[in-house]
């Protein structure tokens with residue numbers, strides 16, 4: 001049976017994720033309310049603006065329900081702002097007018113830094129090797145797995161991960177800006193922790209489907 005996969009549709013590039021999931025044979029549904037979360041096999045949190053997704057998800061009561069489901073092992077894939085929402089810790093949270101820092105749903109033991117690769121004008125694309133794609137059904141085991149063309153748009157990076165987190169990809173130092181310490185180092189941009197998957201980049205914009213395919217395999221228990 002086709003898995004039922006929601007795309008959190010409060011803000012962000014919802015349509016592109018629905019199209020990617022649909023093209024892989026999943027039943028893809030936009031989700032806005034806690035009730036709609038109930039009968040899903042998995043959820044995608046799209047890129048957009050994490051402060052807005054945070055605010056709206058708390059306002060609509062989605063945050064509370066989703067946190068509980070994540071703790072229960074519900075599969076979730078977060079891209080860019082979605083990655084920020086899955087981080088246990090945001091290194092540099094924005095505060096609202098009342099001085100309250102933005103919140104995340106959490107679930108992945110990692111620290112993310114927002115807008116780490118620079119502002120909108122610093123958006124870029126790079127070819128990335130990603131662990132785990134070589135065993136996907138769409139891949140020919142006799143051929144070298146092609147890299148993923150990854151688009152970074154005001155993207156976060158992962159500053160550190162806990163032991164439960166598997167690093168799937170890093171942007172090599174030469175493609176990263178100098179850190180606060182004046183150093184240019186490899187930066188973590190894709191991780192997996194149990195049933196949670198997160199990427200700093202947007203695979204959906206360039207027609208790449210393998211990250212979504214990996215997520216569907218995770219939902220099926222095959223990856």
Ligand SMILES: NC(=O)CC[C@H](N)C(=O)O
Nearest residue numbers: 047048049050080081154
């Ligand atoms: N493309 C994106 O999702 C950008 C994320 C955005 N900078 C944020 O902090 O939420």
